[in-house]
Amino acid sequence: MTDTRLMHTVGVRALEWLWAHRDGFRLEPDVDPEVGFLERFKPVGELALICRVLFREGVAGSRQADLARRLLDHTWRNTLDGGRMLVRGQRVEPLSPIPFEVYLPYKELGYSEPEVERATVLYHRLDSWAALELDPTRRLGLSAFQRRFGLVPRVPEADSVGSTWLGQTPEPWTVSGHIAYDVTHTVFHLTDWGEHPEGLPPDIADYLATWLPVWIDDWLDLERWDLLGELLVVDACLPRPTLDERAWRGFAAAQQPDGAMPAVRTMPEGEPDEVFDIVYHPTLVAAFASMLATSRALAELTHATE
Amino acid sequence: MEQSGTSALLQGAVQDLASDVVSALRGGDHLRMSGTGAVDEIEGSLDLAAVRVLGADLLLPHVLFPSPPDPAALAVFRKTVETFPPRADAAPTVKWSHWAMSRTLRRFDTPLSGAPGAPGASFEDEAAEPDAGWLDEATWQALTHQLAVLAPLAVPAEDCAVVRAARRRPVDVARGFVRAVRRRDWQQAAGAGRWLTLLDGVPDTLGLEAGLDFVELMGGNDPRVALQVQAARVMRTAGALV
Numbered sequence: 045m046t047d048t049r050l051m052h053t054v055g056v057r058a059l060e061w062l063w064a065h066r067d068g069f070r071l072e073p074d075v076d077p078e079v080g081f082l083e084r085f086k087p088v089g090e091l092a093l094i095c096r097v098l099f100r101e102g103v104a105g106s107r108q109a110d111l112a113r114r115l116l117d118h119t120w121r122n123t124l125d126g127g128r129m130l131v132r133g134q135r136v137e138p139l140s141p142i143p144f145e146v147y148l149p150y151k152e153l154g155y156s157e158p159e160v161e162r163a164t165v166l167y168h169r170l171d172s173w174a175a176l177e178l179d180p181t182r183r184l185g186l187s188a189f190q191r192r193f194g195l196v197p198r199v200p201e202a203d204s205v206g207s208t209w210l211g212q213t214p215e216p217w218t219v220s221g222h223i224a225y226d227v228t229h230t231v232f233h234l235t236d237w238g239e240h241p242e243g244l245p246p247d248i249a250d251y252l253a254t255w256l257p258v259w260i261d262d263w264l265d266l267e268r269w270d271l272l273g274e275l276l277v278v279d280a281c282l283p284r285p286t287l288d289e290r291a292w293r294g295f296a297a298a299q300q301p302d303g304a305m306p307a308v309r310t311m312p313e314g315e316p317d318e319v320f321d322i323v324y325h326p327t328l329v330a331a332f333a334s335m336l337a338t339s340r341a342l343a344e345l346t347h348a349t350e
Numbered sequence: 351m352e353q354s355g356t357s358a359l360l361q362g363a364v365q366d367l368a369s370d371v372v373s374a375l376r377g378g379d380h381l382r383m384s385g386t387g388a389v390d391e392i393e394g395s396l397d398l399a400a401v402r403v404l405g406a407d408l409l410l411p412h413v414l415f416p417s418p419p420d421p422a423a424l425a426v427f428r429k430t431v432e433t434f435p436p437r438a439d440a441a442p443t444v445k446w447s448h449w450a451m452s453r454t455l456r457r458f459d460t461p462l463s464g465a466p467g468a469p470g471a472s473f474e475d476e477a478a479e480p481d482a483g484w485l486d487e488a489t490w491q492a493l494t495h496q497l498a499v500l501a502p503l504a505v506p507a508e509d510c511a512v513v514r515a516a517r518r519r520p521v522d523v524a525r526g527f528v529r530a531v532r533r534r535d536w537q538q539a540a541g542a543g544r545w546l547t548l549l550d551g552v553p554d555t556l557g558l559e560a561g562l563d564f565v566e567l568m569g570g571n572d573p574r575v576a577l578q579v580q581a582a583r584v585m586r587t588a589g590a591l592v
Contacts, residue, residue: 215557215560216528216555216556216557217564254525254553257490262533
């Protein structure tokens with residue numbers, strides 16, 4: 045098993061980079077509303093999700109907890125304008141799940157914008173929202189978020205699992221990068237982003253225990269750090285995580301001194317905003333994987349000494 | 351340049367031999383391999399080297415469809431075993447490959463006068479199996495690679511230390527199969543798939559049968575790949591268990 049300090053340090057450094065580059069979390073309010081005002085919401089929502097994991101797992105030091113809280117405050121107040129940008133997003137595109145999905149983790153962390161909630165409850169009544177042709181993993185995620193919000197998902201989560209790629213436990217040698225991302229997100233949704241590892245049905249947990257090591261081995265050698273990070277999260281969601289030492293060593297070695305994690309192979313070059321848009325996600329994933337793996341390693345330590 | 355030219359010639363010779371074996375496996379030809387003519391012409395060291403590369407699989411059709419090999423083919427096979435004895439410091443796969451060829455010779459009841467295991471052989475101990483401990487310590491990646499190199503040992507009713515090592519780790523070999531397919535290493539995938547056909551405890555979710563067909567579809571133009579896939583197919587059809 046990997047040295048816990050190595051895994052922990054990856055997250056510490058990632059959070060420093062995210063804080064230093066917090067202005068990269070930006071919307072484009074002036075973009076033509078028809079062209080995709082909602083496009084730039086995703087990074088903000090992912091940041092909030094990861095910060096929530098950090099508080100939940102409780103393995104971060106006081107410096108990391110402080111940075112996470114300040115990142116949330118910064119993005120809520122500045123990027124989202126205290127939630128008004130989410131309201132605006134819902135008006136631009138009423139049926140898009142994106143503003144709701146970004147809002148939920150903030151709400152769970154104590155932020156509030158009543159108008160987003162009113163709209164969400166209204167849209168939930170619409171047949172149209174339930175009928176949206178989302179792909180199965182996305183549908184699973186939306187249903188999970190609705191449950192966490194306090195609504196009864198109109199498409200039950202159990203109904204979506206069987207339609208996902210992972211839910212059908214297919215031939216593991218057919219996995220491609222795109223499929224692998226579907227797999228990781230199916231696991232995130234089934235476990236509420238690592239909070240409930242027991243949320244993985246036993247057949248899926250067995251399937252992943254058997255084949256995940258192959259995929260980790262492969263994407264490590266391909267130096268696809270973004271996907272490798274997500275696969276390391278999946279490992280930490282399993283009943284018996286491997287916390288694979290070779291993978292973690294390679295992952296940690298790919299991280300830059302300032303904490304940035306390249307998406308593929310090495311750091312890209314370009315304007316700061318362009319670089320941010322490429323590396324913010326793998327860096328968030330690095331923080332996520334680090335916190336979850338550290339938490340699992342410490343839990344095993346606790347069990348071992350009991 | 352000459353070196354690479356020789357290497358290309360050797361590869362070509364190996365491919366020709368493998369094609370003959372594939373034809374025999376597909377046709378279930380009991381009496382003679384379609385390539386007996388080619389085997390008749392084997393005289394040069396290059397051709398013997400090609401037989402050495404293909405190893406015990408040269409006579410695989412006669413193992414899977416029990417039948418005496420053509421005497422000429424058997425003679426070449428024997429000559430190859432005699433010409434390329436492994437050095438004491440050879441890699442374990444080289445020693446095992448040689449052991450597999452010697453074993454195949456014994457199977458057809460024509461022990462070499464001076465060969466391992468033959469009465470009066472100078473090194474009777476060589477009939478004993480080489481050490482296979484390195485496989486137990488190998489990672490699943492390395493295990494699969496080594497087993498694929500030793501695919502000629504994956505035959506029904508074979509019982510040796512390499513087979514026992516494979517039997518102990520069906521999930522690891524299955525992982526190696528997935529890894530090889532992902533990396534487009536069709537030869538390794540085909541060799542691993544052949545082993546898996548003989549092992550108990552392979553996860554159902556692997557989808558081995560379709561996986562081998564996929565390997566053949568993608569890499570079957572290489573007769574060495576086709577040989578492994580066809581060998582697996584014959585063994586599966588026969589319901590053979592190690």
